[in-house]
Amino acid sequence: MSREIRTEPLTAEAFAPFGEVLEARGDPDRIINQGMCGRHHDRARLDFADGQAGISVFDAVPRDLPYRLDMVERHPAGSQAFVPMHGNPWLVIVAPDNAGFPGIPRAFVAEPGQGVNYRRGTWHGVLTPLVAPGLFSVIDRIGDGDNLEEHWFEAPYTVLRYQG
Numbered sequence: 001m002s003r004e005i006r007t008e009p010l011t012a013e014a015f016a017p018f019g020e021v022l023e024a025r026g027d028p029d030r031i032i033n034q035g036m037c038g039r040h041h042d043r044a045r046l047d048f049a050d051g052q053a054g055i056s057v058f059d060a061v062p063r064d065l066p067y068r069l070d071m072v073e074r075h076p077a078g079s080q081a082f083v084p085m086h087g088n089p090w091l092v093i094v095a096p097d098n099a100g101f102p103g104i105p106r107a108f109v110a111e112p113g114q115g116v117n118y119r120r121g122t123w124h125g126v127l128t129p130l131v132a133p134g135l136f137s138v139i140d141r142i143g144d145g146d147n148l149e150e151h152w153f154e155a156p157y158t159v160l161r162y163q164g
Helices: none
Strands: 001-008 019-022 029-030 037-039 051-061 067-074 079-083 090-095 105-109 116-118 136-142 149-160
Touching: 067 105
Parallel strands: 001 105, 001 149
Antiparallel strands: 019 116, 029 037, 051 136, 067 149, 079 116, 079 136, 090 105
């Protein structure tokens, strides 16, 4: 048996329970570089129990919609930010915590120019680009110890494109 969820646009308000949307919306907070650059300052909270922040580059294989969601993961020791290194839409899947287990997932379509920062301990799907290349800069915790929990759903979800 498969359960269905529909994608929704990625907005700061809709994503707020799970973390921050990284984007240059509105007026910049500061103008820098001799007036040639707008800085949208301090847009996400990096949160690590221990270790240090590190920047990695991920190269993920693109997926298609409908998408079969059978597993989500979370990182209890640190937040995790994904910044696309391309100009393509990509899929962002999150789920609320329900007494240590993921609740009903939500699926967002991030548009070009949008990244996300998952709060520490947030259930989320794997990196899911919809178009090649699947290159992302990832800012997360680098340190000793296990920082990964996976949850496999008894019945998978099918993620469908929003139709409204």
